[in-house]
Amino acid sequence: MVLRLPSLPSRKERVLSIALDLSRPGLAAGRNAHVLHRAAAPEFSGWLEHTRPAGGCARPIRLTGTLAAVDPGTGRIVSEQHTDELPDRTLYKACGNRRESHCPDCAWVYAGDAYQVVHCGLTGGKGVPASVGRHPVVFATFTAPSFGAVHHRNVRRHTCSSRQRCDCRPDPCHGRRIAGTCQHGEPAVCFARHDADDPQLGQPLCLGCYDHGHQVVWNYLSGELWRRTKQAIERHLAALCRRRGIPFVRLVTATGKIRWVPPVRVSHGKVAEMQRRAAVHFHVLLRLDGVDPDDPDAIVPPPAGITIDDLEPAVHTAARQITVTTPRHPDRLEGWVIAWGEQVDVRRINTADGELTDDRVAAYLAKYATKSTEVTGHCSTRLTAATIGDYADPEGDHLARLIDACWRLGRPTHNATASGAATTGGRQGHLDAEPNPYAGLRRWAHMLGFGGHFLTKARRYSVTFGLLRDTRATYRRTEDDDTTDTVTVAILTYIGAGWLNDGDALLANTAARQRRESRRIGREELAHEAWLIGAAA
Template sequence: MAADLTTVVPGQAYPSGPGHRPVTGPGVFVGRDESAFHLATTADYFGWLEHVKTAAGCSRPVRLTGEIATIDRATGRLLASITTAELPDGEIYKPCGNRRHAVCPSCARTYQRDAYQLVRAGLTGGKGIPDTVAAHPAVFVTLTAPSFGPVHTQRSDRKGRPIPCRPRRDALHCPHRLPAGCQRVHADDDPALGTPLCLDCYDHTAQVVWNHTAPELWRRTSIALTRHVHARARTLGIGWVPQVTDTGRTRRIPPVRLSFGKVAEMQRRGVVHYHAIVRLDGVDPTDPAAVIPPPDVFGVDDLAAAVTHAAATVAFTTAGHPANPTGWRITWGAQVDTRPVNADGDITDGKVAGYLAKYATKSTETTGHVSRRLDGDTIDLYANPHGTHPERLIDACWTLGAHRDWQRLRRWAHMLGFGGHFLTKSRRYSVTFRILRDARTIWRRTETHHQHGHPADDETTLIVGLLTYAGSGWHTTGDALLANTAAAMARERHDTARHELAAAV
């Protein structure tokens, strides 16, 4: 990669200090890579590193300028203020916060760890969730999409040995004269994985419609799960619980409810499927927000039966479209996996939380397509009705989205039609990301106050930032190199200490 050079004009004043490229003489070209060396040798280099520490590992931090004021909470009096012009680089660096590992590995790492804590707290308790949830019936569910045409895949026999992709004894061909089978054993990095055996036979239109309606299919499935569990309660002879409302009236509510946390995973063929933790809770009529154990007669088998029933019965038909006036039938695929979560078996809380947190940071990159939101100026770069598998999916989104009732398909064409969240949870399953982030902010402020030799005073003072957006990204490649290297070394030391502490325990 060619170095980015800046021309130094004789007689013109240039800023110096951290973040600015050094001037070595009139008319000299100074490269950004060279500026990294000069920045690292300046006296205030470590002060600059401390200043960018919070966003040091970010690929594209947000830069802010303005004023930060400290105000007395009781009187509203201004105690102190500082402008960003007095700070290194004259700006404040804030992490971009992107959850996608392909976009920003550092911010995605933070998001992944928060997701891990969020999912695991719903299985073991902690962070405001009672520890008794560890004894609640819970299942790990995988719901897949139906088939839209044969694709190249990896298969194994009962002993786990790899076998050919789609073996056929006859030499049948599809209507487009392509082989209807595949005798290859695909490796993990084979680019053919997830691609259709015949692009022209594959139903790309139905797939993007399924992606688009997958959140609605999950919503209906969660309703069916709840109804099945309530019907099971009636079968077991468990009566509804009386509850007094705020108006003084008495109503009867179900004795159990479901809580869940789920993540959407984009498969290589470009279709989403869901991994979910479904937990059964009891209901306290005096405190509806409380999380209590369900009646003892309910078990994991009852929960698994509810999931199996809902996955097999929930279906609906979309609204009509000129491409399909009768609409598309939306159902789950035949592959539905339900496994109980327990502390001693293969499906433990730690493994499940790690699995869901890993996929929460991924997106369409597994299909080979990575782009931001598309519009009329950029769609031709990614859509092609006669191109690759991802290009045909994007073209199907754009073509169907031309209808006024299906315009959201164009909005989510870069996501192959899927417009839902990759990680969601029910209200009472666990804590929220905001609670975790606020706790981390408080901890960092407390550590900063202790490092400067005075206690934290967040209870008596209020810090207000009057900041405006100045730009995104590092000023120079050298700045990015130094900041990311320092962050990588800090992460490595942190991981080493964590592993040593775990080994010692």
């Protein structure tokens, strides 16, 4: 079967096309000159091929140094080249930023990897056994508690076909509350029926009544809350195994010691999503696995006595019971209580209604893996003492008060207990040994207190990002020549970030979009031809 992919236009056609596009009013004259000068140069095709690894990147990394081809058998240098001999006398590398707001192209690649990581944990593939598709799995959503009344959009009964394009009529925002004003004189009710894009959504009804300090501390320690919640889920399932007479598994450690472990473990894939009120909540895939006594790292089905009907109540029980009492702080000597909100949703996937499937869940988590704080309206780099004044204000809006709370609670202090204890269910453990256990809030003030990864997984859940990147790099090295028997050793130094000018950025990004479009059309043609063959059979 031969597939004819759409070919890229010739250099002359690209120059003419770009020249026509740049003739439109409103574009900078300097960019026009750079584009026409670069595209008309004889070495333009070589420059496009040279920038291909970073094509589409918003701020590529520029490197200088030496590239040497080494024979892996003898260690002899076969050839050597300095970046001064390359176009622009530099080597371009994509920045690899996962945030869509910073670099859409690199975030697109990251989202594709995230999809594979999540999807392989549900269906198998890329080294994960296909038997995981028969393991019990639930999709759980853990939300933050209320820190004060905020404007929200509540639709009690959806009649729309897609929640992404929901046009259902919402209920009044806070119409059922007792009419009147709060202690700060602000209205305690809101009868508005907010649209989905209403900027008031997520904003407190009263900034003075809202507990901004508690929210940033919750964001800061939400990862610890999740860790203990997962431990509680596994303890609940282990207790079920004891009651039902399911024997524990005998394992021999590397040091020769014998351990008896529960016959079931929980593997998870988790993504954090920032809500409009600037509190994170977690979407988690929880998969039941068994334990192989001969190979503890193997992914095997759970014992027959533990099913998905046991996993769902275990998640709800752990979410209700687990709390974390934080260490003392001069602003709050009793600490804060960190717990999940009342809205804990646990749903099964691949059910008869087809609303939650493997593909949809994987795509959903991959999408939010590229997000950050953009939905709140705040997006900045790490804040310092020189820049905090531009964002923090104790009398400002919602976001300004949250950032101020991070900076205020994370200030140096020696009044807090050095070994502040966190209690959970009567057990004690140390959260931090610093004089101020909340010092990290200053480091993550630009993230409104949340310092965790936006996508995490259990070690045995699926493949890793590193494996996917290594596979892609190996494919690219052998794509043009599969007989390569040398290894490239590079000694490179960072010299800057970003394209040399706007014209180069436009040319490289346009070529990258054309290549992506060509691959997309090719995949669609292959899928269509496979469908035709299947229909004919």
